[in-house]
Amino acid sequence: MSERIRLTEVSKQYVANKKATPALALDGIDLLIEAGEVYGLIGRSGAGKSTLLRMINGLEAPTSGQVLVDGVDVQTLSPGELRTLRHGIGMVFQQFSLWNSRTVYGNIATPLKIAGWKDADISRRVGELLDFVGLGGKAFARPRQLSGGQKQRVGIARAIASRPSILLADEATSALDPQTTTEIVDLLRSVNREFGITIVVVTHEMDVISRLADRVSILSQGRVVESGEIHQILARPSHAVTQGLVGSYTRTALTDAEKTALRDRFGGRKISVAVDDVLVNSPVLSRLARENGVDFAVIQGGVARVKDQPYGQLSLALYGDDVAIDRFTADLSAQTEVTAW
Structure with a gap:
């Protein structure tokens, strides 16, 4: 242009x-x-x-x-x-x-x-x-x-x-x-x-x-x-x-107060994941969780589309041993933006 x-x-x-x-x-x-x-x-x-x-x-x-x-x-x-x-x-x-x-x-x-x-x-x-x-x-x-x-x-x-x-x-x-x-x-x-x-x-x-x-x-x-x-x-x-x-x-991002409330309600380690094409168009979450022996629960978030581009944020609670969770988080970070909280 x-x-x-x-x-x-x-x-x-x-x-x-x-x-x-x-x-x-x-x-x-x-x-x-x-x-x-x-x-x-x-x-x-x-x-x-x-x-x-x-x-x-x-x-x-x-x-x-x-x-x-x-x-x-x-x-x-x-x-x-x-x-x-x-x-x-x-x-x-x-x-x-x-x-x-x-x-x-x-x-x-x-x-x-x-x-x-x-x-x-x-x-x-x-x-x-x-x-x-x-x-x-x-x-x-x-x-x-x-x-x-x-x-x-x-x-x-x-x-x-x-x-x-x-x-x-x-x-x-x-x-x-x-x-x-x-x-x-x-x-x-x-x-x-x-x-x-x-x-x-x-x-x-x-x-x-x-x-x-x-x-x-x-x-x-x-x-x-x-x-x-x-x-x-x-x-x-x-x-x-x-x-x-x-x-x-759109309420996809968590406030500090919401994070505190969710910590009290859910166990496991918490991460927030930026939604993009990779996350929406392939089973990357379930695949990486299975490969690393980690279970997860979606505790908050949403997905929308702008000009056919997905956006949003998912907050997950991760369950498993620390080494497996670290490995899962590292693999997921190579696919999209991940923030631990």
């Missing part, structure tokens, strides 16, 4: 007045987003996610640092050059931001008219997009006649109408119910897959990130605290903020 977006040592301060202490919204952000991927930015409210997103299309300027889009420093662009850049960047909003005075057709057609498209080309493009987002029969409906999910479909169609190379989605599912959220996540994934558009999605919902993003950065108090491929972050979160976000999405 080629580089699409790069942020280097980006910081942003806001000053309410000359006497006020500057508020630090972003602090030394380094980020690389590759062409064609779906990149997630997740964090609690006030983490700086939306500020970071707005810097990509030049709506916010960094106090320091550099924002590059396709190798171009956004802050060096003239107003005319910045408008040209924005033609290649679509935007999807939490509250849809549709024009109520215009039909669905009119909402999607407007950015094309502004860009100077011919009427026949606009008509053809809008028809294609309405079919793509599943609203073929809603061309002349008004936004007030649509459900929330339908409004967001219109918003997505409008955002990709001029064939941008980048799509920015700012809390695009936060105003939707769970079923509609799933539908919009699937649609965004189709946008990425069908058109190769790079998507940067900002959200506080781990469930959205887990089903949509290829890679993710976790923000806290204006800093990136952890980054990586989504299945790795979910399987083995290392930062406390990430663990809290993952913990609210």
